[in-house]
Amino acid sequence: MLIFFGIRSPFIGSALLKENVSCNYCNVENNLRISVFGSYFHVFWIPIMSFGRTIEVTCLHCKKTYNEKEIPNNLKPTVDAILRAKTMKSPKWHSLGCFTILTLVALTLILAFFAFVGNLFRTSHYEKEVDTTKTETIEIYKDEEKVYREKVKAFPEWKKDLREIMFSSLTEPSIVKDPVSYNLKSCLEPKLPFIEEYSLSYITHFNNDKILLLIEAGDYNDYTVNQKNEFYKELDFCVKNVLKGESYKTYVGVYKSTKLLMQKTPNQIIKDSISLESNLLKEFFD
Numbered sequence: 001m002l003i004f005f006g007i008r009s010p011f012i013g014s015a016l017l018k019e020n021v022s023c024n025y026c027n028v029e030n031n032l033r034i035s036v037f038g039s040y041f042h043v044f045w046i047p048i049m050s051f052g053r054t055i056e057v058t059c060l061h062c063k064k065t066y067n068e069k070e071i072p073n074n075l076k077p078t079v080d081a082i083l084r085a086k087t088m089k090s091p092k093w094h095s096l097g098c099f100t101i102l103t104l105v106a107l108t109l110i111l112a113f114f115a116f117v118g119n120l121f122r123t124s125h126y127e128k129e130v131d132t133t134k135t136e137t138i139e140i141y142k143d144e145e146k147v148y149r150e151k152v153k154a155f156p157e158w159k160k161d162l163r164e165i166m167f168s169s170l171t172e173p174s175i176v177k178d179p180v181s182y183n184l185k186s187c188l189e190p191k192l193p194f195i196e197e198y199s200l201s202y203i204t205h206f207n208n209d210k211i212l213l214l215i216e217a218g219d220y221n222d223y224t225v226n227q228k229n230e231f232y233k234e235l236d237f238c239v240k241n242v243l244k245g246e247s248y249k250t251y252v253g254v255y256k257s258t259k260l261l262m263q264k265t266p267n268q269i270i271k272d273s274i275s276l277e278s279n280l281l282k283e284f285f286d
């Protein structure tokens, strides 16, 4: 049967014991030799793990051999000194298998670690790919748009007109075509340093003795509560200032998209997030 594993004890080195040591058996001096052997476990003659060394002291005169335990006490210091020499150490390759296994284990761990980290990234990437938030948002937006279109169809004529007017507002109203809006812009914007440039659009409409000023506040959602209050306060001041001396019944609408954030009629003010469904500005169209 083929033996494919076991212990091997290869010769490592030998040295003569000097310093006046003698064989306890034949008493001949300076004739002792120490031989050092390695010891390792092998599988298919591949060294796996070192078991250290075995030593043997032989008298070259009487051929008496002392094993490690039999070495006389007076020889031990000399033997120890020889064993400390580099050339008498077990070579590293006696543990080749151990090193290989440890290296493989370490490599496996490192690869597993990188695979884990890589997988984390891949997972988040995958999640990004299948992230339906955007699609859902678009779907919801489409739905809202559809619902809104249906609502618009059902709007009374005056509300359709109001919507049309809202859509025709401009960030730079003409001094010739729309002087009220032009002056309103000139008055309002320098007073509101937090307003982004071109974020406000204006349009002014007349109906006999009534005037409707519409202001689209594009970045309204970014205003703080204080900024919103300041905005309304300055708007009120500027509307009065611009229309000074005119005897119009004044209607004001501040909006973002289709939400009328503020509606002011000669009799009342409603602030914040009243959608176009409100009937407050109806009076203007009467």
Ligand SMILES: [Zn+2]
Residues within 6 Å of the ligand: 023, 024, 025, 026, 027, 028, 059, 060, 061, 062, 063, 064
């Ligand atoms: Zn001897």
